Amino acid sequence: MKCRKVCVVLTTRGNYAKMKNVITEINDHPDLQLQVVVGGGLVLEKYGKILDDDVTQDIVVDRSVFFVVEGENPLTMAKSAGSAVSEFATVFSDLQPDIVVVIADRFECLAVAMAAAYMNIPVAHIEGGEISGSIDESIRHAITKLAHLHFPASRDARERIIRLGELPETVFCVGASSIDALCEVNLSDLAPVDHFCQAHGVGVKREFQPGTYLLVIQHPVTTEYEENYINLKETIAAVSHLGRPTVWIWPNMDAGSDGVSKAIREFRESGRAQNVYFFKSLPIEIFGPLLKNAC
Numbered sequence: 001m002k003c004r005k006v007c008v009v010l011t012t013r014g015n016y017a018k019m020k021n022v023i024t025e026i027n028d029h030p031d032l033q034l035q036v037v038v039g040g041g042l043v044l045e046k047y048g049k050i051l052d053d054d055v056t057q058d059i060v061v062d063r064s065v066f067f068v069v070e071g072e073n074p075l076t077m078a079k080s081a082g083s084a085v086s087e088f089a090t091v092f093s094d095l096q097p098d099i100v101v102v103i104a105d106r107f108e109c110l111a112v113a114m115a116a117a118y119m120n121i122p123v124a125h126i127e128g129g130e131i132s133g134s135i136d137e138s139i140r141h142a143i144t145k146l147a148h149l150h151f152p153a154s155r156d157a158r159e160r161i162i163r164l165g166e167l168p169e170t171v172f173c174v175g176a177s178s179i180d181a182l183c184e185v186n187l188s189d190l191a192p193v194d195h196f197c198q199a200h201g202v203g204v205k206r207e208f209q210p211g212t213y214l215l216v217i218q219h220p221v222t223t224e225y226e227e228n229y230i231n232l233k234e235t236i237a238a239v240s241h242l243g244r245p246t247v248w249i250w251p252n253m254d255a256g257s258d259g260v261s262k263a264i265r266e267f268r269e270s271g272r273a274q275n276v277y278f279f280k281s282l283p284i285e286i287f288g289p290l291l292k293n294a295c
Contacts, residue, residue: 003033007097009088009112011040012252013047014178015103016059017284018126021180022101023059035095039065039084040108041253047280063091067108072257074225077107080253084111092119099124102147105132105140107254113146124149126177129157129164134223153177181284187292196286197277214239215294217249220256229259236267239276246276247290 006026008019027034036059041047043064067084069076084107092100092115100116102109104127116123125147130140144150144164150171152158158173190210218235220228239246251260267273282290 003031004098005033005035005096006099006101007035007037007092007095008101009103009109010036010038010042011106011108013041013281013283016042017178017181017287018103019101019177020059020284021184022126022177034060035062035097036060037063037065037088037091037095039067039087040106041068041281044068044253045280047250047253062095065091067111068253072220072253072255072261074222074255077222077255081107081111084108085115088112089115089119092116092121097121099149101126102143103127105130105136105143107135107139110139110143110146113143117146122149123147124151126151127153127157129154129160131160134221136222178284182288185285185288187289190289190293193286193289196282210293211295213245213247213294214242215247215249215290217251218260219251220254220260222255225256225259228256229263232260232263236263240272244275244295247294248276248278249282249287250278250280 008023008026010016010019023034023036026032038061043066065084065087067080067087069079069083088111097116099122100112101124102113102116103125113123113125123143123146125143128140128144128147128150129152131137132140141164144161144166147166148170150158150161150166151174152161152171153174153176155173158171161171162168188210216235216239218232221231224231239248248264250264251257264278268276268278
């Protein structure tokens with residue numbers, strides 16, 4: 001029997017968390033051939049390239065796709081989406097997958113679904129049917145209509161997909177796949193966090209005590225592009241007022257990230273961020289314990 005080629009596309013650190021165990025299961029299945037394609041923030045140094053870290057290096061990448069037009073504003077996001085359609089089409093033509101797995105609601109995921117659908121490649125959509133607001137929700141539902149198999153995370157999401165006109169027998173409620181990855185991590189153990197941070201030049205071991213530090217991540221709101229800089233300044237004011245040790249993770253690559261990043265850089269260089277430790281990205285194995293033990 002011919003192995004079916006399952007192509008999993010990863011473009012963000014969140015994708016890795018959602019797909020880590022799925023990738024393992026596909027790879028171990030005797031009738032499936034795993035293909036992993038990475039792009040977006042996972043191949044750019046400014047967003048952390050988490051697949052280069054020790055904890056994630058067991059994932060074998062078949063193709064890397066560069067489609068991001070830098071600038072992190074509405075124009076560059078639209079151009080990046082257009083570039084992504086072209087680049088992923090080339091990859092799919094090369095790899096000839098039997099099915100492409102698309103995740104959630106990001107702009108480049110719509111490009112992935114478009115490229116696959118136009119090439120008559122079945123699309124499997126993970127975490128469809130959610131209500132997330134902003135342009136993301138519209139993209140999520142658009143991907144649903146391009147997809148052929150659906151793997152929502154909740155019963156409510158499944159019902160929304162069916163109300164969108166998808167056949168019930170193609171919609172499988174599987175839960176949130178990132179929880180599987182978290183279940184494999186000792187969330188109470190901060191020692192791996194200490195090791196990871198020291199390996200990355202951040203010596204904060206003495207301050208990683210449960211309930212004593214803040215964990216901050218703020219992504220831009222794409223439909224409030226002009227306000228993202230001001231919004232982030234408000235967050236900085238609150239963090240400064242609390243005065244606690246803080247782990248701060250940089251934003252994703254959506255439109256508005258330029259304003260968020262500008263505010264973070266100003267804060268970092270102002271001398272007021274002495275007990276704030278900045279990371280471009282963190283894998284789920286490190287982010288999970290940090291999140292559980294933050295105050």
